[in-house]
Structures are given as structure tokens and as C-alpha cells.
Amino acid sequence: MIWAGVLVASAACYALKLAGLSLPQRWLQEPRVQRTVSLLPVALLAALIATLTFSTGHKLVLDVRAAALGVAAIAVLLRAPFLVVVASAAATAALLRLF
Amino acid sequence: MSQARKGIVRDAVGIGVASGAYALSFGALSIAAGLSLLQTMALSLLMFTGASQFAMVGVIGAGGGVWAGAATAALLGSRNALYGVRLSSLLGRTQLRRVAAAQFVIDETTAMAIARDRVEDSRFAFLATGIALFALWNLGTLIGALATHALPNPKVLGFDAAPPAAFLALLAPRLRSREPLAIAVAAGVVALVVLPFLPAGVPLLIVAILVALLGLRR
Numbered sequence: 001m002i003w004a005g006v007l008v009a010s011a012a013c014y015a016l017k018l019a020g021l022s023l024p025q026r027w028l029q030e031p032r033v034q035r036t037v038s039l040l041p042v043a044l045l046a047a048l049i050a051t052l053t054f055s056t057g058h059k060l061v062l063d064v065r066a067a068a069l070g071v072a073a074i075a076v077l078l079r080a081p082f083l084v085v086v087a088s089a090a091a092t093a094a095l096l097r098l099f
Numbered sequence: 100m101s102q103a104r105k106g107i108v109r110d111a112v113g114i115g116v117a118s119g120a121y122a123l124s125f126g127a128l129s130i131a132a133g134l135s136l137l138q139t140m141a142l143s144l145l146m147f148t149g150a151s152q153f154a155m156v157g158v159i160g161a162g163g164g165v166w167a168g169a170a171t172a173a174l175l176g177s178r179n180a181l182y183g184v185r186l187s188s189l190l191g192r193t194q195l196r197r198v199a200a201a202q203f204v205i206d207e208t209t210a211m212a213i214a215r216d217r218v219e220d221s222r223f224a225f226l227a228t229g230i231a232l233f234a235l236w237n238l239g240t241l242i243g244a245l246a247t248h249a250l251p252n253p254k255v256l257g258f259d260a261a262p263p264a265a266f267l268a269l270l271a272p273r274l275r276s277r278e279p280l281a282i283a284v285a286a287g288v289v290a291l292v293v294l295p296f297l298p299a300g301v302p303l304l305i306v307a308i309l310v311a312l313l314g315l316r317r
Contacts, residue, residue: 009151009172009173012173013176018183020184040178048158049287
């Protein structure tokens with residue numbers, strides 16, 4: 001099951017890369033398409049952050065992951081490197097779970 | 100090799116090394132999410148676009164399901180199509196070249212290629228960055244994955260809290276003006292409001308549809 005998803009999603013991502021090189025330029029240069037495609041990652045990343053932090057299954061929850069995200073936000077504001085941002089969030093969650 | 104090309108190679112290797120850090124955390128998070136070593140490597144070799152890979156394993160790790168993860172990864176991959184538009188005139192027009200070059204069409208290679216004055220330098224920068232990035236991205240993934248394989252229980256180490264932090268780091272540079280910031284906040288709220296009532300993965304699709312409606316309106 002995971003394999004099927006990995007291969008299908010990889011094929012889709014490759015197809016999108018190839019589409020940009022191959023489709024008629026005027027389709028993708030259309031301003032509304034440009035605007036939509038540049039807003040899509042912003043919305044999806046934000047929705048991922050919200051759902052992965054504040055839910056378990058179909059329940060909304062507030063737990064140590066919220067604190068971990070807060071620490072990550074501080075690290076981002078301080079312009080910390082990517083690894084530091086990720087590791088500080090993981091460490092925060094791990095430490096809080098000890099108590 | 101000319102002075103300009105040496106500079107391009109130096110920058111390409113620098114970008115590759117920097118991406119290795121992302122790759123280390125991707126490899127680690129993928130194993131912690133329950134993917135095998137081979138599946139993790141398949142993502143870095145075949146998908147080869149960072150945000151989509153993180154999304155795929157983030158959703159799977161949170162129990163959101165493989166297909167929800169796959170759909171999110173594909174939606175996040177749509178921006179690479181726009182990079183292709185900017186690159187197509189630089190990379191040559193034959194179909195064979197396009198098929199071969201497409202896998203390297205991502206943020207970093209595009210940025211490096213369009214920063215050049217001459218077409219030949221653009222092509223060279225695209226290829227040099229693509230090769231350096233592909234090699235070090237996969238090496239970093241392998242090291243991160245192998246290191247995490249050796250851990251008894253990655254969840255205890257807070258690995259479930261890491262993907263949102265990774266997404267925040269990827270999102271932050273895109274939030275410099277008011278419109279994207281408002282859209283990010285709205286997307287997060289909408290996803291949480293509909294989440295209790297819908298199957299896993301559907302909240303993200305709803306967010307994608309709303310953004311499409313917003314972006315495509317006249």
C-alpha cells in the first residue's frame with residue numbers, strides 16, 4: 001500500500017515537472033494560474049502544520065506538539081538553520097513527555 | 100573551465116551541502132513515520148522535491164493514510180510546473196532533452212539557472228546544481244534513514260512533532276507579505292474546522308479547492 005502511494009505520487013510529481021517544460025507556455029503564463037499555483041504551497045503547508053499539530057485522528061487536541069511548534073516558531077524567527085528548527089521541536093516534545 | 104563556471108560549480112556544491120541537512124531530517128522523519136529504508140530512498144530518488152516528500156511522510160506518520168499523503172505531495176509539486184515554464188526556453192526544445200531534464204526542475208536549480216546572463220551558462224548552472232543536489236540529497240536521506248533505523252523508538256524522541264516544524268521552516272520565507280499570511284492563517288483554520296467531520300486527507304483537498312477558487316477568480 002505504501003509502495004503504491006510512493007510510486008504514484010512520484011510519477012505525479014515528475015509529470016508536473018515535465019508539464020511545465022512541455023505544455024503551451026501561454027497556459028501556464030496566465031496570471032490567474034500563476035497566482036493560484038504560488039498560493040497553493042502556502043495554504044497546504046499551513047493546513048499541514050495545523051492538522052499535524054492540533055489533531056489526532058478526527059479529534060482536535062492540544063498537547064505537547066503545540067509547545068513544540070511554538071519553539072520551532074521562535075527558532076524560525078531567530079533565523080536558525082533548518083536542522084535546528086526541526087530538532088528543537090522534537091526535543092521540546094520529547095522533554096515535555098518526560099514529565 | 101572559465102572563472103564563471105568555477106563559480107557556478109562552487110555555488111552548486113554549496114546548495115547541495117545545504118540541502119543535505121534537509122535530507123538528513125527527511126530520512127529520519129520518513130523512517131519514524133513507518134516507511135522502509137527502500138521506500139524512503141525511492142522518494143528521494145524518484146520524487147526528488149523536498150516539500151512534497153516531507154508532506155507525504157508527515158501525513159503517513161500522523162495516520163492520515165497513504166493516498167492522502169500522495170495527494171498532498173502531488174498538489175505541493177504543482178509549483179515545479181511553473182519553474183518549468185521559466186526554464187523551457189533555456190533548456191532546449193527537443194522532447195528527449197525535456198524528458199531527461201524534467202527530474203531536476205525544482206526550486207534550487209531554477210533559481211541557479213535563471214540568474215545567468217548567457218543561455219549556455221544557464222544550462223550549465225541547471226545541470227551542475229541538479230547533479231550536486233541529487234547526489235547530496237540522496238546521500239543525506241540515506242544517512243538520516245540509517246541513523247534512525249538504529250533507534251529503538253523514534254516516537255519517544257519527539258519525531259512526531261518534527262514535521263510541522265519542518266513545514267514551518269519551509270513556509271516562513273513565503274510569508275513576507277500580507278496576502279500569503281492571511282491565506283496561511285485561513286487555510287489552517289479551515290482545515291481544523293472541517294477535520295472532525297471528514298475522512299483523513301479531505302480537509303487538505305478542501306483547502307486546495309478553496310485556494311484554486313480564490314486564485315482563479317477574475
